[in-house]
Amino acid sequence: MQSDEEISDLLLDSARHHGLDLREETAALDETGWDFHVVRVLGRDGTPWILRRARRADLAAAIEAESRVLALVGPRLTVAVPRWTVSGPDLIAYPMLPGEPAASENPLTHELHWRIDREAPPVQYIDALARLMAALHGTELHELRDTGIPVRDPGAVREAFRARLETGRTELGMHRSWWDAGLRWLADDRLWSPRCVFIHGDLHPGHTLVDPDGNLTGVLDWTDAEVGDPGQEFVEAARKFDPPTWDRLLEEYGRHGGPAWPGLREHVLRAIAFAPLALGVLGLSSGQPRYVEMARQRLGVPMG
Numbered sequence: 001m002q003s004d005e006e007i008s009d010l011l012l013d014s015a016r017h018h019g020l021d022l023r024e025e026t027a028a029l030d031e032t033g034w035d036f037h038v039v040r041v042l043g044r045d046g047t048p049w050i051l052r053r054a055r056r057a058d059l060a061a062a063i064e065a066e067s068r069v070l071a072l073v074g075p076r077l078t079v080a081v082p083r084w085t086v087s088g089p090d091l092i093a094y095p096m097l098p099g100e101p102a103a104s105e106n107p108l109t110h111e112l113h114w115r116i117d118r119e120a121p122p123v124q125y126i127d128a129l130a131r132l133m134a135a136l137h138g139t140e141l142h143e144l145r146d147t148g149i150p151v152r153d154p155g156a157v158r159e160a161f162r163a164r165l166e167t168g169r170t171e172l173g174m175h176r177s178w179w180d181a182g183l184r185w186l187a188d189d190r191l192w193s194p195r196c197v198f199i200h201g202d203l204h205p206g207h208t209l210v211d212p213d214g215n216l217t218g219v220l221d222w223t224d225a226e227v228g229d230p231g232q233e234f235v236e237a238a239r240k241f242d243p244p245t246w247d248r249l250l251e252e253y254g255r256h257g258g259p260a261w262p263g264l265r266e267h268v269l270r271a272i273a274f275a276p277l278a279l280g281v282l283g284l285s286s287g288q289p290r291y292v293e294m295a296r297q298r299l300g301v302p303m304g
Contacts, residue, residue: 004029011039011051013089022049032107034286035059035223039098048096050082060089062223065148067249069225072147079132080209098210099217103240110290112240115210119242122214126245127236129208129216130252137197137259144198150226152196157229158186160272164281172280172292173301174211181303182277185270189262197230203237230259231267239272246272273303 002010009027015022020043027041036059039051054063060181074081086093100127103112103274116122144151152160165182185191201224208213209218234253238246246268254260280295282288 002109002256004031007037007053008039009263011037011053011091011101012041014053014245015041015049015051015086015093018091018093019047020086020093021045033221034106034288035062036092045087050092050094050096050280052092054089057089059223061148063089063092064089069144069149069222072143073136073222077219078134079128082220083223097209097218097220100199101206102208102210103205105206114204114205116205116214119241121241121245125210125216126248127205127212127215130249131176131256132216132219133200133203133233133237134253134256136200136256137233138257139198141198141227142199144227146269150228152192152226152228154196156194158192162186164274164277167281167284167301168277170232171284172277172299173296175302177303178274178277178299182274185274190264190268191265191267193230193261193267195230195259196227197259198231199228199230201225201228203231203233205237205240207209212218224234231264231304234264234268235271235275238268239275 005119023042036052080097082094114239191220207220283291
């Protein structure tokens, strides 16, 4: 395994090779991401830069797809997204976006540090988040044809959840009550979206940037963008907040023309309840034992 210093040196060497003029003594490694090594560093002109390097070779196709997605959404959104200056398997580099994450995880304690009020997030933050989601979900799917992002239909969304249920039952010690509740959810057609839409895919507070007044200024990490379940977008955006915020987000989403359906609210509530299962499956697939153990603890007792 490479040391932090070796990883930083690799990224800085790549940046130098691509002609970036950086103050290398300012480089700071950020290892909180699962898919990429990240270094934050200042340019000699004072511009703060983000340098990313994939942790695995199999991310090459995803990098190309993310680059095309950013080129598509960048000019359309009212918030900033990364503008890649360098894009390739050895290095992604872009000027840092304005703002700070609405919440960031301490890499040692894994506790969230909030820059907005978690219990009562700013009205303008929720409104802008809902507006962003409605804009993404309203994208005409033919515009995404050449991006290379994953595309699922409603049947595939349900089949993916069924597969997670099976993994929970066989590998995560899931209590029978979770299994039964999951099967009931799967069988209720009104609780599943009749269409799939373009989603960011990982719109949790750590990927949303805010200014000191709580205004949404930017959105990071479009690696998981896909055509998929619109309800899943709400889970990542809202589940770390309290239920009143979930309802506010849903209300604003509808007001901004988001493609809701009658069962959306209940679908989101079910999906948030099953978030420990999604976390456990992700932990298994990505080799994150801490998340697997967290899921086992939640899923091993009767569903509340």
